[in-house]
Amino acid sequence: MNPTYCIRAKVHGRVQGVAFRSYTRQAAVELGLSGWVRNCSDGTVEVLAEGERMIVEQFINWLHVGSPFSQVSKVEYNDQTATGEFDSFEIRFSG
Template sequence: MLKRIEAKVVGRVQGVLFRDFTRRSALRLGIVGTVENSPDGSVLVVAEGEEDVLQQLLLILRKGSTLSRVDKVEVLTKEATHEFQTFEIRYSNLWDRL
């Protein structure tokens, strides 16, 4: 059964390619959804897939990338909405696109 997780990743996760790391990890696992920076310095991940695969993604997020430092990951689990076709980075402002 497909599930949805909404995860807030807290720590040094902005400006260290964490969104790209998350996107590549999700695509490798066959997960769809989005990742975006939050104004409070965290990164928000919305992902849909099989529950066991989502748990794998959460392990990856908790470990973090080489340049990041993950202090905590807050997770909500819900039913999948099937609104995503792929996994993409959402950009909140022009600076993120440069």
């Protein structure tokens, strides 16, 4: 089994008020990832995702497209230390 990989991403564009968090959670759950997604006060959406590296990379590709009603202009992400603390993928309140 591949070691667990973790990223924290910030998604820019029209990503709030377009069901982006809900679609992001759905995509993460379908891929078997754990972590969270939340709106930020600056209009971006922040995501933390853990799972096998190849699956997380597929998820990053998904973030570049987003939900059907979103318009993603940029995705910034960086590697994080995987903690294994999440057993699901949840929508969090704004951060």
